[in-house]
Amino acid sequence: MPCLCDFCSAPDAGWRHPARSFIGYVAPGVVGESVGDWAACKECHHLIVSGNRAGLTERSVLTFIAKHPELGVVKSELATEMEILHAQFFDNRTGPASAIA
8 A cells, every 4th residue: 555645645755754742733523633654755855854844835835736626725824833843843843764565
């Protein structure tokens, strides 16, 4: 079974980025939690290790909108939320990435 990239949902995630669990968002009646490590495809992994947070956000938002074109009208808001989520990921990383076997 393919491993999906946690950043762009590509079906070929080949990298594991260790991270602590954290609360990603809280809305009335809903809590979103990130649990443990994050998987990344080759492209997202490169953006992460090079520190290109803007590029990572752009890739994540564009691939999300490609799958849900009706959300293109809230692209700016999605980008802001992705930036926040990615910042939490970076804050909670616990070590270097490793290849997924």
